[in-house]
Amino acid sequence: MRVEEVLLELLSQYTPTGMEDRLAETMRGLARRLGYDSIEIDGAGNYLLRRGRGARTLLLAGHVDTVPGELEYGLRGSEVYGRGAVDAKGPLAAMLVGASVARIDPGRATVIVAGLVDEEGTGQGARELLSRGLKVDGVIIGEPTGATGVAVSYRGSLTVRISAVARGGHSSAPYMGESALDKLLDAIQDIRLAFKGRSYEAPTSAVTQIRAGDWPTKLPESAEAIVNIRYPPGVESSAILEKVEATVTLHRCKLEILDLTEPVAASLSSPVVRALNRSILKHGRRPRILKKTGASDMNLLYRLTRNIAAYGPGNSLLAHTSGEAVSVSELELAASVVAGAVEEFLGGPAT
Amino acid sequence: MPELKCPVCLGSVKIPDDALDGELFEHEECGAQLELVTSNGSRVLRLAEEVGEDWGE
Numbered sequence: 001m002r003v004e005e006v007l008l009e010l011l012s013q014y015t016p017t018g019m020e021d022r023l024a025e026t027m028r029g030l031a032r033r034l035g036y037d038s039i040e041i042d043g044a045g046n047y048l049l050r051r052g053r054g055a056r057t058l059l060l061a062g063h064v065d066t067v068p069g070e071l072e073y074g075l076r077g078s079e080v081y082g083r084g085a086v087d088a089k090g091p092l093a094a095m096l097v098g099a100s101v102a103r104i105d106p107g108r109a110t111v112i113v114a115g116l117v118d119e120e121g122t123g124q125g126a127r128e129l130l131s132r133g134l135k136v137d138g139v140i141i142g143e144p145t146g147a148t149g150v151a152v153s154y155r156g157s158l159t160v161r162i163s164a165v166a167r168g169g170h171s172s173a174p175y176m177g178e179s180a181l182d183k184l185l186d187a188i189q190d191i192r193l194a195f196k197g198r199s200y201e202a203p204t205s206a207v208t209q210i211r212a213g214d215w216p217t218k219l220p221e222s223a224e225a226i227v228n229i230r231y232p233p234g235v236e237s238s239a240i241l242e243k244v245e246a247t248v249t250l251h252r253c254k255l256e257i258l259d260l261t262e263p264v265a266a267s268l269s270s271p272v273v274r275a276l277n278r279s280i281l282k283h284g285r286r287p288r289i290l291k292k293t294g295a296s297d298m299n300l301l302y303r304l305t306r307n308i309a310a311y312g313p314g315n316s317l318l319a320h321t322s323g324e325a326v327s328v329s330e331l332e333l334a335a336s337v338v339a340g341a342v343e344e345f346l347g348g349p350a351t
Numbered sequence: 352m353p354e355l356k357c358p359v360c361l362g363s364v365k366i367p368d369d370a371l372d373g374e375l376f377e378h379e380e381c382g383a384q385l386e387l388v389t390s391n392g393s394r395v396l397r398l399a400e401e402v403g404e405d406w407g408e
Contacts, residue, residue, distance in 0.1 A: 151405065200404045268377040268384055268399075281373045289375060289384070290405045316405055 001033055003335040004080050004328045007093035010064070011073035011082035017065040020045050020117040027064075027115060034100040036113075044128035047115035051099060054108035057135065058272075058345050059304070060099055060338070061126070061297055062092030062142030062312070063119035067320045079325045087319035088119070090326040091142035091312025091334070098338025102346070109346035112136070119297050122259070126300040138272040138307040138345055140338070141298040144314030144326075145290055147333040150276045151310035153291035154299050155200065155230045156263035158240055161256040162187055162248055163224040171217045179219040181212040187251035188225055194243050195229050200293055203231040203240060226258070230293065233265035261295050264302040266309055271345060273309045279340030283333065292316075311338070355396045359383035364396060375399050 009030060013022040027047045031039035036049040047064065066084035073082025080090070092115055099111045116125030145151050164184040169177015188207055195205035205227060212223030231240055237260060248255040266273055268289065280287040292310070302308050313334035314326045343349075354363045360381035370376075374387045376396070385396040 145405065149403075149405070152402075267379075268375045269379070274374070277373075277375055278371055281371050286373060287375065289399070289402045291402050292405050 001030075001097065003093050003097040003331045004075060006030060006034075006096055007080050007085065007090055007326075007331060008073065008075065010089040010093055011080070011084060014070045014083060015064055015066060016068040017118055017121040020064045023047070023064050023115070030096060034096060036100065042128055042132070044125050045117045046125045046128060049096070049113045050110060052104055052106035052110040054106065054110050056108060056137050056346055057110040057112065058342060059112045059114060059134070059136040059139045060095040060142065060342075061114045061116055061129075061139055061301060062095050063088050063117070063125065063297065064092065064115040065117055065120050067120050069322065071322060071324070075328075076325075078328050080328065080331070081325035083324060085324040085326050086144045086314035086316070087324065088142050088144065088312060090314045090331060091144060094313055094331055094334035094338050095140070095142050097335040099342055102339040102342035103349040104342065104346045105349055111342055111346065116297060123297060123300050126297040130300065130303055134304060136304055138275075139301050139305060140272060140276070140341065141296055141301065141308065141310035142312045143296050143298075143310045144312050144316045144319055145310060146288065146315065147313045147330045147337060148280050148285045149288045149290045149311070150273060150280070151290040151292050151298070152268065152273055153233055153265040154263060154295050154310075155232050155293055156235070156237060156299070157259065157261040157295045158229045158231070158237065158244070158257070159259040160227050160229075160244060161224055161258055162227060162253050163222070163256070164251070164253040165222050166219070168221040169219040171219055174219060177219045180223040181220040183251050183253055184210075184212065184223040184225055187248050187253045188227065190247045190251070191227060191229075191244060194247065195240075200291055201232050203229060203235060205229045231263060233263040235263070237262060261299045264299050264308070265291075266302075266306065270307050270309075272307045275341040275344035276309055276311050276337070278344050279337045282340055283337060285333075311341075353394070355387075355394065357381060357383055357385065358397055366394075366396075
């Protein structure tokens with residue numbers, strides 16, 4: 001099958017997080033027509049397609065959920081467009097086709113292509129693989145890096161809710177009352193100053209939600225905000241958390257941790273990164289090494305093995321936008337690079 | 352497995368026999384990110400281009 005045909009089939013079902021089961025028949029059909037030995041739908045709803053039965057195992061972990069917002073899909077000129085064309089059904093299509101044509105020794109090697117659920121949510125699909133103790137020697141995460149880009153690093157992420165309560169008062173004499181919003185804003189301001197980075201290497205902070213007050217002339221009696229802090233590999237989450245806790249306590253607010261995702265970084269010399277780089281070089285292209293400011297299933301699945309990287313076609317600037325589209329030529333190159341990387345990593349066919 | 356000189360710390364870096372021109376390696380001792388190139392018929396390591404930043408979840 002051509003890779004754009006596979007992508008169009010994946011796009012034919014709108015699968016925002018929580019509705020990934022809509023792809024069941026499509027994935028079963030693709031597994032059969034692409035020649036996979038088996039397909040399993042696990043307890044979380046992940047799709048796991050396998051080739052081979054050998055001990056050395058490579059996991060290609062894409063995801064089947066998208067952000068919400070249904071879009072038309074189709075082929076326009078030389079581009080495939082639709083919700084998830086970039087993030088991340090394009091990368092998954094390249095993996096499905098690439099792994100199906102890779103020449104491997106099925107007695108010595110196994111390749112698993114996973115269409116994980118809930119990547120855009122809290123990563124329940126990846127967590128299911130962790131809890132079942134899946135044994136793999138290497139992992140390639142399916143995310144848009146461009147067909148010649150290899151992502152070796154993702155930042156960590158801490159999301160917290162900060163809340164404040166106060167006795168309130170009349171806004172005509174705020175110096176006689178007490179505003180929960182003032183306490184909250186003071187705490188937020190100190191956190192923004194503590195994490196005011198403007199590059200990948202420095203911790204950054206973003207206030208993403210804020211809520212307070214119920215009347216124009218009342219000092220708010222309660223207030224809360226959501227703050228997301230991102231930090232690079234090498235920075236300890238405990239140090240970030242300690243600073244946030246101290247700041248919140250200083251301003252007599254309360255703290256609730258909503259999510260903590262540790263950063264991850266792979267070595268350029270690791271076998272999975274080498275396999276991708278060598279495959280890109282063998283296609284006459286120059287590999288681009290990327291570090292991602294966001295987070296992905298790589299931040300979870302590194303617990304299976306540190307031998308991990310992310311790869312896939314598509315421009316990440318289009319991810320989560322209504323303009324998601326990827327060219328057929330990029331899809332074809334990425335599928336071929338995946339096939340080469342699988343052969344590099346798993347040792348090629350029997351001789 | 353040939354050993355080449357790290358251009359950053361001048362330490363020794365082991366390179367696999369099958370390494371390709373353009374391949375990237377990390378020198379574990381100093382953390383330098385290096386690219387294998389052929390220069391005047393000899394294989395040498397040079398500092399790799401800066402790693403790019405990309406956003407996305």
